[in-house]
Amino acid sequence: MKLKDIGEFGFIDRVKTLCQITKKGIIKAIGDDCAVYKGGGEDKAILFTTDMLVENVHFLLDRITPFELGYKTLAVNLSDIAAMGGKPLNAFLSIAVPERITVKFLDELYAGIMSLGRRYHVNVLGGDTTGSKNDLVLNIALTGEAKESSLLYRGGAQAGDKIYVNGYLGESAAGLEVLIKDVDLDETVKKYLVKTHLLPEVYIAEGAFLAETGDVTSCIDVSDGISSDLGHICRESGCGALLYEKDLPVSDELKVFAETTKKKPLDIILSGGEDYKLLFTVRNNKSDALEKIFQNKFGRPLFCLGEIMTGKDIFLRNRGGEERPIKASGWDHF
Ligand code: ADP
Ligand code: MG
Numbered sequence: 001m002k003l004k005d006i007g008e009f010g011f012i013d014r015v016k017t018l019c020q021i022t023k024k025g026i027i028k029a030i031g032d033d034c035a036v037y038k039g040g041g042e043d044k045a046i047l048f049t050t051d052m053l054v055e056n057v058h059f060l061l062d063r064i065t066p067f068e069l070g071y072k073t074l075a076v077n078l079s080d081i082a083a084m085g086g087k088p089l090n091a092f093l094s095i096a097v098p099e100r101i102t103v104k105f106l107d108e109l110y111a112g113i114m115s116l117g118r119r120y121h122v123n124v125l126g127g128d129t130t131g132s133k134n135d136l137v138l139n140i141a142l143t144g145e146a147k148e149s150s151l152l153y154r155g156g157a158q159a160g161d162k163i164y165v166n167g168y169l170g171e172s173a174a175g176l177e178v179l180i181k182d183v184d185l186d187e188t189v190k191k192y193l194v195k196t197h198l199l200p201e202v203y204i205a206e207g208a209f210l211a212e213t214g215d216v217t218s219c220i221d222v223s224d225g226i227s228s229d230l231g232h233i234c235r236e237s238g239c240g241a242l243l244y245e246k247d248l249p250v251s252d253e254l255k256v257f258a259e260t261t262k263k264k265p266l267d268i269i270l271s272g273g274e275d276y277k278l279l280f281t282v283r284n285n286k287s288d289a290l291e292k293i294f295q296n297k298f299g300r301p302l303f304c305l306g307e308i309m310t311g312k313d314i315f316l317r318n319r320g321g322e323e324r325p326i327k328a329s330g331w332d333h334f
Contacts (some may be wrong), residue, residue: 025038032084036151060179070113074140076276078116085146087144091113091123092126164305168249185256226243
């Protein structure tokens, strides 16, 4: 049997049962954006997450600067802390470096990491350095902290909850295509899309705020595309979902990109990865108030794109009112 026969998530499910020796102090093991364990005092929890970026899988060295690569390696880890409503603490950076990589490159890589580290008061406290025969590999492990009672998990959504995202979707996937193909687009639009792909924003304050409201029932960061990431919420929560095509947040830039490349914004949004927005569910009777407070506090809107249903499937209601089931079509490494 090959990994592609069971897929990335099938593999994670398979090892899940083998990995845990003791339950002592563990609040959340494999299966969420971070692992959570007790620590730091009354109602305090420690978060732990790790994410790896591999050359020619996650990035192409002739399409990203070392600074951007450093920034992005920390950003994708910070995003998992944000998705749990936590505050980041300290990072460890391990690198496998092929011979062709220069010291100047690594200096700039660290400058990129620390530019974001400085913003969120994250130190790099250690790591590991090894050689690599071919590709550059970067791995960050990041700790965080949160109030145990207000943590956000993937599980917790209930039928009737509204589904929200805190920004536009699909732009990073469009940015990637602009980076690797010759897309005939206005330079400003190109720059904007490429930036969302290379330097994704991180939503630590937003995640912490959502956790504090007590009205957010589940949360995940969108790393693999919403069809896949909403699938994780549904699976962990034991529910289904209905998305409204008319309410999916499509930016003007994505519309222009979709027209030029003759693609449907819908397809890009459902399966395009690396948006790193927060996808979350809110108790139905609290959603209007939350939308207003969020807009006032952060100066940006929340987008309500559907609702949680009973069952286990995800449906899409098109503009004509017809509903069809959608499959997880997001990123799976295998
Ligand atoms: P994310 O996209 O939020 O980083 P992943 O889909 O990578 O989450 O991982 C889902 C869960 O599976 C997490 O709890 C993660 O720690 C765990 N996981 C991923 N790969 C492995 C592995 N090789 N061994 C054990 N646990 C893993
Ligand atoms: Mg995640």
